[in-house]
Amino acid sequence: DVKVTQSSRYLVKRTGEKVFLECVQDMDHENMFWYRQDPGLGLRLIYFSYDVKMKEKGDIPEGYSVSREKKERFSLILESASTNQTSMYLCASNPTGRQSYEQYFGPGTRLTVT
């Protein structure tokens, strides 16, 4: 079974702090994704990566950056956390070449910025 893990289930940070959210997958997937989930808005793509050190902006990249130094790990960085970044953050992964595009999700990190 594919396993995608996220470093924290719940996180509370203060405005202006630098925040790191970590995601690790154990299935050697090339592609990894970061979404934020807000009520009524569903999931919105922040960034994704299709290879080590490669990244592409999603629909809402402002205020976020990412890092992918190893294939299995994809980090989301909030350079200076703000209250409007309070949300649930989901990581996902999938392999290149499988045409179904199904993504496998982690359990999520609920981030509160105060």
Added chain:
Amino acid sequence: AQTVTQSQPEMSVQEAETVTLSCTYDTSENNYYLFWYKQPPSRQMILVIRQEAYKQQNATENRFSVNFQKAAKSFSLKISDSQLGDTAMYFCASVPQAAGNKLTFGGGTRVLVKP
């Protein structure tokens, strides 16, 4: 750009009954995939069912089936014989083949199965 709309924020159903969740989407692509994902309370999101747009036959997975109407751009999910474990958020999503991996999600429908 693609859009996916789920018009029902919440639904409730009695155990053993049937519930249908609606989803409409907008795309200019001819080849795409559609998904229903389930997110149980405090648990990971998992794929429920997948439909390839070029296939006319509606996908089924045990108690879950879809009604795919390509011309109407509609992709509803039917849950038959509802069970307490079906209580979850359900998300409809689409991805055109041309867009690679970029899924577009609807806003979600919260389903509560009552005993």
